[in-house]
Amino acid sequence: ALRLAAQRRAVNEVLGPLRLSRDDLVKVQTLMRQEMDRGLGKETNASASVRMLPTYVTHTPDGTEKGDFLALDLGGTNFRVLVVRIAEAGITMASEIYVIPVGVMQGSGEELFDHIIDCIIDFQTKQNLVAQMLPLGFTFSFPCQQVGLDKALLLTWTKGFSATGCVGQDVVQLLREAAKRKRHLGMQVVALVNDTVGTMMACGYDDPKCEIGLIVGTGTNACYMEEMKNVGTVEGDQGRMCINMEWGAFGDNGCLDHLFTHFDLVVDETTINPGKQRFEKLISGMYLGEIVRQILVVMTEKELLFQGKPCPKLQTKDIFKTKFLSTIELNGLALRQIRTILNELELDATFEDCVLMREVCQTVSLRAAQLCAAGLAAVVEKMRESRGVDQLSVTVGVDGTLYKLHPCFSNNLQMTLKDLAPKCNVTFMLSEDGSGKGAALVAAVADRAA
Numbered sequence: 001a002l003r004l005a006a007q008r009r010a011v012n013e014v015l016g017p018l019r020l021s022r023d024d025l026v027k028v029q030t031l032m033r034q035e036m037d038r039g040l041g042k043e044t045n046a047s048a049s050v051r052m053l054p055t056y057v058t059h060t061p062d063g064t065e066k067g068d069f070l071a072l073d074l075g076g077t078n079f080r081v082l083v084v085r086i087a088e089a090g091i092t093m094a095s096e097i098y099v100i101p102v103g104v105m106q107g108s109g110e111e112l113f114d115h116i117i118d119c120i121i122d123f124q125t126k127q128n129l130v131a132q133m134l135p136l137g138f139t140f141s142f143p144c145q146q147v148g149l150d151k152a153l154l155l156t157w158t159k160g161f162s163a164t165g166c167v168g169q170d171v172v173q174l175l176r177e178a179a180k181r182k183r184h185l186g187m188q189v190v191a192l193v194n195d196t197v198g199t200m201m202a203c204g205y206d207d208p209k210c211e212i213g214l215i216v217g218t219g220t221n222a223c224y225m226e227e228m229k230n231v232g233t234v235e236g237d238q239g240r241m242c243i244n245m246e247w248g249a250f251g252d253n254g255c256l257d258h259l260f261t262h263f264d265l266v267v268d269e270t271t272i273n274p275g276k277q278r279f280e281k282l283i284s285g286m287y288l289g290e291i292v293r294q295i296l297v298v299m300t301e302k303e304l305l306f307q308g309k310p311c312p313k314l315q316t317k318d319i320f321k322t323k324f325l326s327t328i329e330l331n332g333l334a335l336r337q338i339r340t341i342l343n344e345l346e347l348d349a350t351f352e353d354c355v356l357m358r359e360v361c362q363t364v365s366l367r368a369a370q371l372c373a374a375g376l377a378a379v380v381e382k383m384r385e386s387r388g389v390d391q392l393s394v395t396v397g398v399d400g401t402l403y404k405l406h407p408c409f410s411n412n413l414q415m416t417l418k419d420l421a422p423k424c425n426v427t428f429m430l431s432e433d434g435s436g437k438g439a440a441l442v443a444a445v446a447d448r449a450a
């Protein structure tokens with residue numbers, strides 16, 4: 001019994017810094033709100049860690065949108081070209097996945113955009129769409145400084161892209177120039193769309209209350225409809241505009257330093273962008289498995305796991321997948337399933353080891369969901385305040401594999417949000433194929449507003 005008590009104490013010592021109190025979360029919510037306000041201010045924008053980028057999307061769908069559109073989806077797991085038909089009866093789509101060879105991702109900008117046009121031509125040929133001039137919506141999931149719906153300067157590449165001559169350039173112009181080089185006249189680029197915005201618009205087609213978009217996949221980000229009078233970085237005070245928060249970078253100015261544990265610091269140091277995307281590194285799929293792995297390494301050293309036997313495999317980066325968290329938390333005590341995972345790691349675990357591993361996974365995924373909720377709480381409370389209402393009813397369109405497949409993430413997120421923003425009644429709606437559908441809807445809404 002004495003040994004068990006000592007072990008419990010040691011476990012709590014390791015996991016304690018990862019357990020957030022309600023006060024911690026309220027503080028994160030307050031800090032996010034401060035960063036949002038600074039990001040929206042003309043003078044303060046440059047020093048905010050949350051960039052609050054204007055998207056020039058001023059309306060969500062109202063169901064009267066119509067027409068045939070091309071859509072591109074670049075920056076997610078796959079590059080896709082789509083045709084989206086919006087009619088009274090609903091939306092139908094056809095799409096094709098194209099490969100972007102690493103040599104093209106990391107070659108010259110001209111090569112990259114020429115390749116994209118080749119894919120569009122191939123797609124239009126296959127779909128029998130060559131004779132038409134179709135409006136095109138371009139989902140481009142990289143941070144851009146937008147100066148219009150169809151004018152967006154690339155701020156930086158992420159996710160393995162590094163094509164030269166693109167940063168600082170207008171991405172829409174680069175695409176148009178490539179079309180010109182290839183003498184392709186069958187398309188007209190009308191809008192560039194962030195994936196969060198696409199997600200919000202796709203859900204907005206079915207639910208007019210959907211005015212927030214959220215992604216929790218490889219990375220995390222959010223967008224929402226803000227009052228123009230609060231957007232100091234764009235001229236005009238009338239109506240609303242969707243703001244791409246780029247909230248993954250929240251904390252890059254040091255304001256979240258008090259939350260980072262030893263494990264978070266080690267994970268950050270081994271990424272290709274240390275010190276950057278600090279909020280994202282606490283939340284999204286690319287990092288949760290790594291955080292758990294770092295905890296398991298320390299617990300093994302402290303002889304709290306695997307009877308202190310060394311496990312060299314556990315030293316390998318990315319060997320503990322984020323999808324393992326989903327399996328372990330769902331079937332934490334189904335030893336057979338855990339064993340399959342552990343065999344991959346060449347570990348031999350007892351029943352007690354499995355119970356402790358589940359506790360580690362739960363701690364890491366709960367913290368991620370709670371932090372995401374604190375961020376969202378700042379967003380919905382700001383919307384409620386701006387609209388001068390006592391109660392706000394709003395829907396969040398969500399995409400991302402971690403949100404969709406983890407057994408507890410969405411529930412923990414929703415419970416925490418309810419606690420932190422009790423005056424907001426928030427519904428979550430899963431987006432299906434938001435990037436393609438959303439880009440077409442942005443093009444269609446622009447068409448309607450014109």
Ligand code: ADP
Pocket residue numbers: 075076077216217218219284285286287321322323324326399400401402405406
């Ligand atoms: P993207 O955000 O690039 O469009 P996804 O939404 O598909 O990509 O998210 C990919 C991320 O989801 C990966 O980081 C992966 O670790 C994580 N993931 C994959 N399967 C699962 C799962 N079953 N449970 C939790 N996370 C998962």
